[in-house]
Structure formats: structure tokens, C-alpha cells
Amino acid sequence: MKEHDLALDAAAFAERQRRFEEDLIDAYDEELEMEVDDRIIDGADGLTAEAREARKHYFRELFRLQGELVKLQDWIVHTGHRLVVIFEGRDAAGKGGAIKRITQRLNPRVCRVAALPAPNNRERTQWYFQRYTQHLPAGGEMVLFDRSWYNRAGVERVMNFCSDAEYEEFFRSVPEFEKMLARSGIQIVKYWFSITDEEQEIRFQNRILDPLKQWKLSPMDLESRRRWEAYTQAKEVMLHRSHIPEAPWWVVQAVDKKRARLNCIHHLLSQVPYHEIDHPPVALPDRVYNTEYIRQPVPASMIVPEIY
Template identity: 75%
Template structure:
């Protein structure tokens, strides 16, 4: 292969993997970037291992994706947990190298006036997968058992009806051929406090803190009670809960992705061979110049 072409391919590959470094920067505060001491040998070794393992697991996720498409499997993965528990971080790492047409994220906003009059599960149903698709719910119908219960957004009757309905709803999904996997990301009181402080003092993360998030901090014990009731009343054989210890973000990501891969009997499917065709060239074609006024200034 031409040495210049090989060098350009290597550079493109390095740019691709730099995406993970950019994601890691999102998880660190300015104070850490500017003032923290250099990592010792043990920490440096762990970070190297983390990146190696993450890339390996992401390679397995690509194999899983290909198997899902080839077999027409349907998967729903629910991510629940307290605010700042790391749900978004693991979802980013799962989807980072996958085809968004196969693996997509559903992160629904608060229901509008019309949706509040519908059957409770109705707005979630439209996001369920067809054959050969994976859908990751960044929060889900379990909002009713958590934030709606704690903040008083539902009545006692609606709350009890949810617990009567959700096991039957999930059993129905499973009977229809959808595999349902549910994760709860668990962090400590102290860890959430630290992560909230990090968001408050980092201008790039302040948007992540809503008034509801701040109120959830005050009502830690109320959310704990709601979580305990939820896990107890919705942990069913057809769709059990899996708890991810998430105080250490990197370990939580690796553990969750590794566990997810074990939930499906995927195999490495042989992809079709891709042959790059030769570009057609025509003597009568001349490329039109782009006016300078349309060009984006090259400042970098």
C-alpha cells in the first residue's frame, strides 16, 4: 500500500479513537484538568487497562449489533438511577461505535398536556424496536415510580395502578418477542453530592442541573424509599432488575457493557465483503469553483 495512503489511514483511525478521550474530558472538572497531581503508576496502568477493555467491549458490541440485525432480534434496555449516577455516560459508550439506525436512544421529555391524558405507557410504545433494532431508554416508564411519586406528579391511585400494570405490560412485551433488560445505577449519598458540586462549578456542565435535580438532592431519602419499593414490586423473572455499582464511573461502564453482552447469545456473523468501486470520470465534466464568500474561514 502507498506509504502516504497508509499514513492517512492511520491518522483517520487515531482521530476516531480520540472521540473516547473527548468523552473522558467531559467527566473531569476544570480543577482536575488544571490543578490535580499527575497520576501515579497504578492509576496510569488502570487508565490504560480501561481504554483497552472499553475498545475491546465496543468491538463486541459491533458483533452484537450485526447479530441483532441478522437474526431480527428486538431489544429494549432501560437505564434508571439517581441524577448524576452515570446513565448517560454508559449509554454514550454503548452507542459510540454503533449504527444509530440499529441502536437508538429514547430520552423522553416530561409529558405534555395531551400525553398526560393518554394511557400511561402509550408514549413509550412508539419507541419500541422493530426486528433488528436495539432501543436504549435513558429513563423510562419507571418515572412514575420515582420522580412522579416523590414530587407528587401522580396520585396514589395512579401510583398503585402503575404497579398493577407494569408487570403485565412488560410480560406482554416479552411475549411479543422483545428482550427487556433493566439496569439501576447505584451511587452513594456522598458521591452524588460530589458530582453535583462538580456540575455547579463547571460551566460546561451547569446545563445538566435542573431545579428538579437540585430538589432530588434534598429529597435523597424519599427517592431511596421510592427506589426500594420499585425494585421490590417490579423485579419479575421475565424482566429482572440488575444493579450496577456506579461510584466508579469507568468500572461501572465496563461492568455494565460486559454484563449486557452476556444477556444475548450473539455470535460473530460474517459481514458481506465490501469492494470499493472505481470512480467514474467523464471528459465533459468540469468542477464548478465555490465562491470565496461561501467558504468557512480556516482559523485552525
């Protein structure tokens, strides 16, 4: 009887191990699916040996850094830390891709993304920073701003959506606003993703040709391409006038998407004094069986057809 039980335990363990490995492979597949658009195909034979090795290195480092992000998340929850990370840059600079890799393994209740649309008529009459403040983190949270209040220094300036007076008032206010947030205990990390003129053109052309990416192109994006130099000038002014010790700017070289993601995550981790938080071991409780319970069948009309 004991040998039989041991055999059953071994079989159950092997099955659990197989399912665990399957789940792990599924996670890898998810990463691969996200990376399909970044592949460099070398003729009909696919990736070169050098490209394959670089790809393996990228995934190894990405998974390692994402593990550190989980530790950072635990530390933020444990300490009640409040963290704001701002992502700015030209259209197609890779901000969204970096944000996806940061948030991919994290709890969305702890790590939130704020990507605000253009202000509505009511919001245009509010204090400029008002619609952003409601997205600031509470204790134990981190918020990633996919574009932020620096819209006024960038797109609003270039596209003439704000007056000269509003523009100047922004630069008078934003250092004090961020100093106030820092004094209240909110840590601010600001990233500018930098790409070249040539790289943005290539990425825009790829979006035009790829039906799965065409939705990313808006009339505003196309107009921003025409006004490249105006955006450059606005960016230079922004970095100069809002780079303060309490909330400094950091420039991510983003022509190579993969390196930009790894460098950004590595740097972000270096900005927070986190450490691994010990957790008590987790024990799965035994399932409770009730002999009086009879499971009811699900009507066939409610079952999703198994097409695949």
C-alpha cells in the same frame, strides 16, 4: 515502467496507511476528550503511574467491548431481534455516560436512544404507557431508554406528580405490560445505576463549579438531592414490585464511573445470545471518470473561514 508503478503503488499504500492511523488516533482523541472530566490529577505532575495504567486498561477494555457491541448490532440486524435496555438511577448516577459509550460506535438507525421529556397536557390524559410504546424497537433494532416508564415509580412518586391510585395502578400494570412485550418477542434488560449519598453530592458540586456542566442541573435535580431518602424508599419499592423473570432488574455499582460502564456493557453483552455474523469482503469500486465533466468552482463567499 513496472518498477515505477510499483513505487507509486507502495507510496499510495503508505499514504493510505498513514491516513488510517490518523483516523484511528482521532478516534482515540475523541475518547480522551470524552474522558477529560473523569481525570484524577495528582498534583502538578498529573496522573500517577498507577492511574495511567488503570486508564490504559480502561480504554483497552472499552474498545474491546465496543467491538463486541458492533458484533451484537450485526447480529440484531441479521436476526431481526428486538432489544430494549432501560437505564434508571438517581440524578448524576452515570446513566448518560454509559449510554454514550454503548452507542458511540453503533449505527444510530439500529441503536436508538429514547430520552422523553415530561409529558405534555395531551399525553397526561393518555394511557400511561402510550407515549413510550411508539419508541419500542422494530425488528433489527435496539432502543436504550434514558429513563423510562419507571418515572412513575420514581420522580413522579417522590415529587407527588401522580396520585396514590395512579401509583398503585402502575405496579399492577407494569408486570403485565412487560410480560406482553416479552411474549411479542421484545427482550427487556433493566439497569439501576447505584451511587452513594456522598458520591452524588460530589458530582452535583462538580456540576455547580464547572460551567460546561451547569446545564445538567435543573431545579428538579436540586430538589431530588433534598429528598434523597424518599428516592431511596421509592427505588426499593420499585425493585421489589417490578422484578420479574421476563424483565429482571440488574443493579450496577456506579460510584466508579469507568468500572460501571465496563461492567454494564459486559453484562449487557452476556444477556443476548449473539455471535459474529460473516460478511462478504468489501471491494471498493473503481472511480468512473467522465472526460466531459468540468468541476465548477465553489464561490469564495460560501467557504467557511479557516480560523484554525
